[in-house]
Amino acid sequence: MRAIVKPDHRAPVAVVMLWYRVGSVDEFNGTTGVAHVLEHMMFKGTNSVPAGEFSKVIAAAGGRDNAFTSRDYTGYFQTLHKSELPLAMKLEADRMVNLVLAQEEFAKEIKVVMEERRWRTDDRARSIVYEQLLKSAFGAHPYRRPVIGWMNDLENMRVEDAREFYQRWYAPNNAILVVVGDVDPQQVFALAEQQFGSIAPKILPVRKPQEEPPQIGIKRITVKAPAEQPYVLMAYRVPVLRDPENDWEPYALDMLAGVLDGNEAARLNRALVREEQLVSSAGADYDNVARGPGLFYLSAVPTPGKTPQQAEQGLRRELQKIASDGVSEDEMKRIRAQLIASQVYQRDSMFYQAREIGVMEASGLSYKTLDLMIEKLKQVTPGQVQAVAKKYFSDDTLTVAYLDPQPVAGRRPAAPPAGLRHAQ
Amino acid sequence: MRNNRRLTWLAAAAALLLAAQAHAILPIQHWQAKSGARVYFVENRNLPMFDLSVEFPAGAGYDTREKSGAASMTSQLLRLGAGGMSEDEIARQLADVGAQLSPQFEADRAGLALRTLSGAAERRQALDIYARVLQQPEFPAAVLEREKVRLISALKEADTKPETIAALSFSRLVYREHPYALRSTGEAGTVSTLTREDLAAFYRRHYVAQRAVVAIIGDLSREEAAAIAEQVTAGLPQSAGSEPQLPPVAALDAGSTRIISHPALQSHILIGAPGISRGDADYFTLFVGNYVLGGGGFVSRITEEVRQKRGLAYSAYSYFAPQLQRGPFVIGMQTQRDQAQEALAVVQKTLRDFIDDGPTEKELTAAKQNIVGGFPLRIDSNRKIHGYLALIGFYRLPLTYLDDFVKNVESVSVAGIKSAFARRIDPDKLVTVVVGAAEDKTVTSLTTH
Numbered sequence: 001m002r003a004i005v006k007p008d009h010r011a012p013v014a015v016v017m018l019w020y021r022v023g024s025v026d027e028f029n030g031t032t033g034v035a036h037v038l039e040h041m042m043f044k045g046t047n048s049v050p051a052g053e054f055s056k057v058i059a060a061a062g063g064r065d066n067a068f069t070s071r072d073y074t075g076y077f078q079t080l081h082k083s084e085l086p087l088a089m090k091l092e093a094d095r096m097v098n099l100v101l102a103q104e105e106f107a108k109e110i111k112v113v114m115e116e117r118r119w120r121t122d123d124r125a126r127s128i129v130y131e132q133l134l135k136s137a138f139g140a141h142p143y144r145r146p147v148i149g150w151m152n153d154l155e156n157m158r159v160e161d162a163r164e165f166y167q168r169w170y171a172p173n174n175a176i177l178v179v180v181g182d183v184d185p186q187q188v189f190a191l192a193e194q195q196f197g198s199i200a201p202k203i204l205p206v207r208k209p210q211e212e213p214p215q216i217g218i219k220r221i222t223v224k225a226p227a228e229q230p231y232v233l234m235a236y237r238v239p240v241l242r243d244p245e246n247d248w249e250p251y252a253l254d255m256l257a258g259v260l261d262g263n264e265a266a267r268l269n270r271a272l273v274r275e276e277q278l279v280s281s282a283g284a285d286y287d288n289v290a291r292g293p294g295l296f297y298l299s300a301v302p303t304p305g306k307t308p309q310q311a312e313q314g315l316r317r318e319l320q321k322i323a324s325d326g327v328s329e330d331e332m333k334r335i336r337a338q339l340i341a342s343q344v345y346q347r348d349s350m351f352y353q354a355r356e357i358g359v360m361e362a363s364g365l366s367y368k369t370l371d372l373m374i375e376k377l378k379q380v381t382p383g384q385v386q387a388v389a390k391k392y393f394s395d396d397t398l399t400v401a402y403l404d405p406q407p408v409a410g411r412r413p414a415a416p417p418a419g420l421r422h423a424q
Numbered sequence: 425m426r427n428n429r430r431l432t433w434l435a436a437a438a439a440l441l442l443a444a445q446a447h448a449i450l451p452i453q454h455w456q457a458k459s460g461a462r463v464y465f466v467e468n469r470n471l472p473m474f475d476l477s478v479e480f481p482a483g484a485g486y487d488t489r490e491k492s493g494a495a496s497m498t499s500q501l502l503r504l505g506a507g508g509m510s511e512d513e514i515a516r517q518l519a520d521v522g523a524q525l526s527p528q529f530e531a532d533r534a535g536l537a538l539r540t541l542s543g544a545a546e547r548r549q550a551l552d553i554y555a556r557v558l559q560q561p562e563f564p565a566a567v568l569e570r571e572k573v574r575l576i577s578a579l580k581e582a583d584t585k586p587e588t589i590a591a592l593s594f595s596r597l598v599y600r601e602h603p604y605a606l607r608s609t610g611e612a613g614t615v616s617t618l619t620r621e622d623l624a625a626f627y628r629r630h631y632v633a634q635r636a637v638v639a640i641i642g643d644l645s646r647e648e649a650a651a652i653a654e655q656v657t658a659g660l661p662q663s664a665g666s667e668p669q670l671p672p673v674a675a676l677d678a679g680s681t682r683i684i685s686h687p688a689l690q691s692h693i694l695i696g697a698p699g700i701s702r703g704d705a706d707y708f709t710l711f712v713g714n715y716v717l718g719g720g721g722f723v724s725r726i727t728e729e730v731r732q733k734r735g736l737a738y739s740a741y742s743y744f745a746p747q748l749q750r751g752p753f754v755i756g757m758q759t760q761r762d763q764a765q766e767a768l769a770v771v772q773k774t775l776r777d778f779i780d781d782g783p784t785e786k787e788l789t790a791a792k793q794n795i796v797g798g799f800p801l802r803i804d805s806n807r808k809i810h811g812y813l814a815l816i817g818f819y820r821l822p823l824t825y826l827d828d829f830v831k832n833v834e835s836v837s838v839a840g841i842k843s844a845f846a847r848r849i850d851p852d853k854l855v856t857v858v859v860g861a862a863e864d865k866t867v868t869s870l871t872t873h
Contacts (some may be wrong), residue, residue: 062797
């Protein structure tokens with residue numbers, strides 16, 4: 001197990017994060033969502049800590065705790081007074097090996113996860129658009145599946161699925177401990193040795209690359225869902241960071257996203273929202289750190305009276321301008337200024353600092369490259385931004401999703417169903 | 425004793441945060457600027473940056489029914505044209521120095537927050553723009569027209585969402601004729617009538633120097649902070665007459681239930697009533713009590729009953745939101761439609777039991793352990809401390825609010841919680857809103873909004 005400690009002595013507080021290099025990317029068809037279901041079950045009891053007790057113990061120690069699951073990783077965290085660090089680490093070590101996964105707890109928790117899916121995705125039109133876009137953009141790579149899982153897979157999931165996943169992936173040699181706070185690194189390392197040192201490593205399954213074949217033509221989908229405003233989401237296939245020292249394109253793409261949408265004066269807002277008033281809002285999004293293939297997203301909500309087609313054309317026009325005319329040194333300077341400032345602002349949050357380190361490590365890059373990445377971003381030239389804008393934004397690698405808003409029928413007072421009538 | 429140990433930590437927290445003034449957890453410096461603004465400042469040299477906000481009693485509660493939305497639109501438009509600069513110039517010059525400007529807007533207060541690097545060049549440029557935006561907003565007519573279109577479109581979109589429908593209906597039932605009942609952004613019908621004169625008039629009346637609250641934390645000396653407070657408030661409108669007051673909130677005469685159909689898979693459920701105002705003597709008692717009821721996340725009774733035991737919801741909670749006048753007490757959750765009835769019954773029983781019996785001693789101890797032990801987490805970043813400065817300043821809470829926080833929590837008793845809940849929450853006089861309960865066939869006598 002790797003342990004990374006970043007001292008921050010501004011308050012007598014510590015953030016403990018235990019990251020597992022496993023996420024929805026490691027699931028199989030039929031059991032999508034199991035990484036996240038297991039994350040929920042990690043709070044449901046070990047041999048020595050009964051269900052629900054984990055959070056109670058942390059709360060009684062003045063702490064806050066929670067967890068998150070993504071495509072590439074699963075993370076568990078506690079924020080607490082620094083003197084309670086041993087408690088948090090002890091509990092994490094315990095549930096790394098001693099999880100019970102009782103059928104009775106599973107039966108309740110899978111219902112909670114289904115509620116979570118309804119809340120996050122099924123009842124939110126734009127979430128469905130995003131889910132459907134990924135499914136279209138990727139045919140082979142597991143990024144095509146939603147982290148929360150397909151509803152039918154959740155309905156048919158068994159506790160054995162979670163247990164199998166746990167046994168397969170949860171081991172010290174697949175985990176990274178990150179601690180940020182008012183701590184002494186040597187003491188944290190000693191604690192980590194004490195708590196996790198005796199846990200046996202596992203032979204981890206060999207991960208198949210599951211590379212996505214090249215896209216050879218535009219893909220278009222339409223999603224019909226209850227909404228008022230139409231919405232356009234576009235995704236271009238682009239590279240992500242594999243060799244932080246020698247790659248340059250992912251840095252240029254990051255700067256391109258900044259030029260388009262990095263601040264209120266950036267191009268999409270200025271040109272499309274303010275000047276043309278073609279869209280109510282527009283965005284560009286790109287994350288250059290990922291285990292799997294990368295996408296560069298553009299999105300927009302058309303102004304009333306404008307169509308998604310017009311909004312899409314507007315977004316394409318802005319990209320085209322950069323491909324043909326490039327970007328100004330002024331714009332680059334502005335993005336660099338924000339980069340420098342955000343480096344300072346981020347240090348105001350221990351949680352953010354721990355998260356940043358964990359994301360890098362869990363994605364297969366070292367935390368040591370964080371500083372290098374900032375330097376590399378600063379070195380990107382206007383010519384490089386133009387070069388990636390020319391190279392990567394062809395129709396052949398594009399997936400476009402339109403939201404076709406459906407009327408929300410029956411928004412009028414309902415006859416209370418039996419029982420509810422007497423609810424009050 | 426466990427709690428004594430917590431207090432030792434607090435001493436450690438204090439020592440760290442303020443070497444100089446070991447008697448206070450947070451050395452808040454407070455003075456009045458020449459402009460009349462009240463200033464609250466904490467010097468913190470750990471990072472080369474600072475946070476600044478200026479806020480006024482100018483939130484949505486100060487809207488009128490006819491011009492609902494003027495308050496929100498005023499705060500939004502400050503930075504979209506001011507002091508001879510266009511919105512684009514303002515945005516560009518702020519971005520050039522990495523500064524972040526954000527409108528602040530709530531039921532009671534409104535204003536602007538700035539986060540910037542503290543280096544001389546960045547600071548000068550960021551403050552120059554901030555001072556213009558706050559003191560010389562122009563409310564350009566063309567920008568207003570565009571923003572009205574955007575907002576109305578967003579309101580129509582929000583009106584399709586069950587959570588919005590539930591929240592609006594809830595506010596109206598809890599607050600009726602009170603301005604807290606108004607939609608904070610205004611309704612499409614009122615927003616469309618707003619003119620730049622409306623915004624300018626709202627600004628002149630409410631963004632007044634004498635009522636400004638300046639909160640600053642970061643890499644500045646007291647002298648620098650004082651100069652900044654002058655720079656950003658000296659040119660504000662002067663008070664012309666008495667301070668606008670929000671009317672008191674009347675208690676509910678009876679309970680009411682509104683059921684609104686919606687095709688969403690989940691029902692959105694809100695239960696509540698007018699709660700307490702800021703500075704209420706029962707605040708800490710209710711705050712600690714509510715931790716046990718539904719404020720303590722995974723360890724609260726509501727989450728235990730609804731989620732942990734029955735798997736009925738992903739999120740279920742309760743809270744008090746104290747405001748100038750009585751802010752709401754709210755219980756909320758979402759659950760699959762055909763379970764709405766069951767979930768509602770569970771929550772109602774949980775609330776009744778809590779009001780009848782109060783928490784157990786064990787629950788109270790656990791609550792105190794968390795709140796007292798977790799106190800350092802409340803002030804572990806500039807952003808959080810800045811939030812407290814603005815809160816203490818605006819609501820005129822004692823400067824010792826944070827010093828007394830732990831003591832106030834420690835002094836809460838089971839009997840006190842039982843008594844306070846019994847006096848404040850009448851389970852027979854609650855508003856209940858369920859959106860998405862069923863596919864309806866008939867329209868009943870219930871009216872909708």
